[in-house]
Amino acid sequence: MTFLLQASAIIDAIANPGLLLAAFAGGAFGAAIGALPAFCFTGFMVIAGEAANLAVSAVGSAEAVSAANLGAxxxxxxxxxxxVFGPHISFAGGAAAAAYAAKKGYMDEFGFDYHEAKxxxxxxxxxPDVLVVGGLFGILGYIITAISGTVGLPWDPIAIAVVLSAVAHRLVFGYDLIGTVRGGGLFDMGPFERGEMRSSGGAAATDGGEVKERLAVEPWLGHQYEWGNVAMxxxxxxLLGGVIALTTGSAFLGFGxxxxxxxxxxxxxAKIPVTHHITLPASTAALAVTGGAAEVxxxxxxxxxxFGVSGALTGEVVQRIFYAHADTHFDPPAAAIVVNTLVIALLAIxxxxxxxxxxxxLGL
Structure with missing residues (x-):
């Protein structure tokens, strides 16, 4: 009976035609403006939303907002x-659209240093076809998140959708899941440091008869991959994510x-660090250990x-396995958030x- 009730709840969560159409539009818009610009808007909207929540809280009538509840x-x-700007929809849809566009040879004009799909x-x-791909992957992200959140699986339901969407677009469009490993193994960034090159391969392998080349190993961030730097x-x-959360009571403002x-x-x-997979686990863990109290x-x-160090190092491990040797974007921060929110959930359980x-x- 519990299974049937849960299945019914999942169907209710994913069978809303209006939200499915909205997810299609969100994914298509993420493709239109680009996955990373769409995610930047996610950050602006989180800042606006959390600022509004804090303002309402100041007059005593705020409601808590949960990232696991899309109807919040x-x-x-x-x-x-x-x-609109959920990363599982707009960012994941934009990343999938880039993978598709590169496969179709649409990305040659950009002159990107890595594989065009990244x-x-x-x-x-x-x-239109690029936007349709973005929209369909927006729907996929919505469905994965709705299922994960409805079941109550012990991780960030949005981040797991970004991860699984990346796996899906690699499989659907014929890309390798990990790619051809060069150098001394999965974790070896030496070929990048030495500037070793390889043929770009695929539809865009030549340019006017000249073989196009790309780096043999492509780190997710060329300025943020050395272990000591990443840990620092x-x-x-x-620490900044922690103090933001403990000062405001918001687990999401640092992420925004x-x-x-x-x-x-x-x-x-140049050299802008990527830190949302650091600040979100850190902010959440800081509030978890205080029982949600805003106290530094x-x-x-x-x-x-x-948890900040753990988020950073987890992201680096993921990029060396799933990004550096492959051809499309696989988001290390999303995977790091999944791992570290799982740890937080298990510690709470x-x-x-x-x-x-x-x-x-999981309701425990």
Whole structure:
């Protein structure tokens, strides 16, 4: 009976025609403006939503907003994490559209240094087939998130949808899941550091008869891949995520600031770090250890720093396995958020944390 009730709830969650159409539009719009620009808007909307929540809270009538509840009131739940700019829809749809466009040979004009399918900063414009692909993957992201959130699986339901959507677009469009490993193995960034090249392959392998080349190994961020550097930015951003959460009571404001900061990366500012997979686990863990209380204490800040480093290093592990040797974008931050929110949920289930804050825990 429990299974039947759960199945019915899942069907109700994913069978809303209006939301399916909205998810199609969100994914298509993410393709049109580009996956990374769409995610920057996610950050702006989170900042706006959390600022509004804090303003309402100040007069005593706020409701908590949960990222696991797509029907939550307010800008954060309905816009930033909903069908407009939810990363599972707009970002994932844009990344899938880039993979499709590269396969079709539409991406040659951009002159991207890596494989064209990894060019998530690029706006793909108004070509109908590209937008349809973005829209269909927007629907896929919506369905995955709705199922995960309805069942209460113990991780960020949005982040897992971004991960699974990337797996799906590689399989659907004929890309390798991991790619051909060069150098000394999966974790070896030496070929990148030495500037070793290979033929780009695929439909865009030649340009006027000249063989096009790309780096033999393509790190997700050429300025953020060395282990010590990654750990340091993890510590710094984790502590900042912790103090933001403990000062405001918001688990998402630090994430929003991190996401919005990627506007500068999209505009070509060198060495902008990517930190949303650091600030979100750090903020959430800091609130988890205090029971949700907005109180800056040493123990909570230490926990935030630990989860910040963990988020950063997990992202680096993922990029070396699933991004550096492959041809399309596989989002290391989303995978890192899945892993670290799973840890938070398990610690809450085990009673180490008094709450998992917004992370589902299978109802336990």
């Amino acid at each position: 009131p307010g800008i954060t739940g309905s816009i930033a994490f909903g069908t 060019n998530i900063p690029a706006a793909l414009g108004t070509q 930015i993890g510590l710094v951003a984790g 600031i991190s996401a919005a900061s990627l506007t500068f990366l999209n505009l070509g500012v 204490g040493a123990a909570a800040m230490v926990v935030a720093g630990v 085990a009673g180490v944390f008094s709450t998992s804050v917004w992370v589902p825990t």
